[in-house]
Amino acid sequence: MTLNQMKIKATLENYVFIFPAVIIFSVFYIIPFIWMFQLGLTDWDGISFTRAFVGLHNFKEILQDNNWWQSVRNAGYITLIALTFQNILAFMLAWACDREIRMKNFYRVIFFIPPVLSAVVVGLVWRFIINDVEGANIINRVLVQLGFSNLAHNWLSDPKTALTTVALVHCWQGFGWGFLIFLAGLQTIPRELYEAARIDGADSWQAFKKITLPLMVPVIVLVAILTVLGTMNVFALIISLVGGEFAGHTSVPVLRIYYSMMRSSRFGYACAQGVTFGMMLVVISFIQYRFIRKPGKIKC
């Protein structure tokens, strides 16, 4: 074998290493991604051989699609609750665990059980705990015992409370993520900083405000980005918990996309919805990402 041939063989060998990954990823990830943009410009029922090119018509229709925007609002509402309630709870729990305290590991193990469960399991179990049959509803029973019997009702089949109930179950499943990331972040803060602050006469609230919070800003932004991406894409939980969009009260964008495709057989429109929503998410995470860079540079 000449030197040249050996060189070629070595190069080919290198490509063999990446070949399976590149092929599978291109075919099942990149191509659908690109194809989605192209299909978004067509009107197609998914069966017929001809696809009518309609330009930006689908996107125009999305702008006027009330069902779509309601689903975006619903997802935004769930995300808002997750960003505030869920992440504040996670932060408080992490802060409570970031000290010399007994059973720290026990708490850490327990708090991450809900996130490892699937959305289907979580949705179906909570569905039968809080709804459907009155007798089993532990929350209603507690309310009745406390004397608030007028508040006890079917939380998931009341249009007023359905979405909030979904949001709270979502928070129940998700706070463990934030908790673990916050805890990991808190543990990187050097203990000496707190001691120095104590010697300087700062109380624990001041230390929290002047040391913990500023140093945690990058972690908080990271958790916020992960929360937004995770929550805006909620789908399986809605299906299992409510069973569907409940006349629009619990519809979310991914559910709308799924219905456009499976129920109305409008594949082009479904793709356009996917593209629109994907771009919205990219913009939102980009805005959040800007926050990481700026305050992160301020060291105390």
Next chain:
Amino acid sequence: MLNRFYYKSKKIILNSLIHIFLISVAITCVYPLLWMIVSSLKTQETIFKDISLIPSQLRLENYFLAWKAGGFGGHFLNSVVYTITVVFAIVIISSLAAYAFSRLRFKGSKLLFYMFMIAMMIPVPGSFVALFMLLNKLHLRDTPIGYILCMISVGLSVSIFLFKTFFDKMPQELEDTARIDGCSKFGIWWHVALPLARPVLAVVVVFNALNVWNEYILALIIFDSRRHMPLQVALQAFQGEFVTNYPLLMAGLTITALPIIVVYLLMQKYIVKGVASQEVFG
């Protein structure tokens, strides 16, 4: 003296308040699971009437019924097969690629690596619509192999990223020694790099296993025929089709959830490490 007593009691009160807070959240985390397991042992009549967490009788035959008549046995096997195949393939394929990106020099390596990384950051809600069409064209829809290939592609980016970060930090000398001993590139990857990467390997395995076992939406659109369905989709279908037999459904849910909880409790260390490594992205 009084002062010291004051501080000590203040500390005790604060600590107990913290514990009460933590314990009440912990109870909220565990209660639904206990309710699920206990309900799976009751009868259709008592399941919603008797809400105590200690069942009056244990109907273990619910599990037998769920496994056979409910069909959960077959779906359980499907889930196991999908999970093992996908995780095994991801480990091999992504570690090969990550090793090449980290150690071997070839044209386009940077570009291809960035392709994987950018794909990880761009959210693609609804790309399942195009994927559905693609699988239809390739005649892979409603087949296990189609689902497995899709799930492999989902897990590749993150796994390549985790492996590459590890390989970048790995000392070069070990590989040089192996090369001098006449080891081929593949030999080095298999005999040197992969065994050294065991801690990352565990993170990759656990995370992908959780991901595949819990996956719902792709399985929902890919499978029409019942016999191929994994547990998650089958549960939802079981729930929707008949007047629900609640104890059987709860038994099915327990069958679905328990393996994951056991794996989690055993591999807890690696999961915590994997979650903490998400900070790398920030």
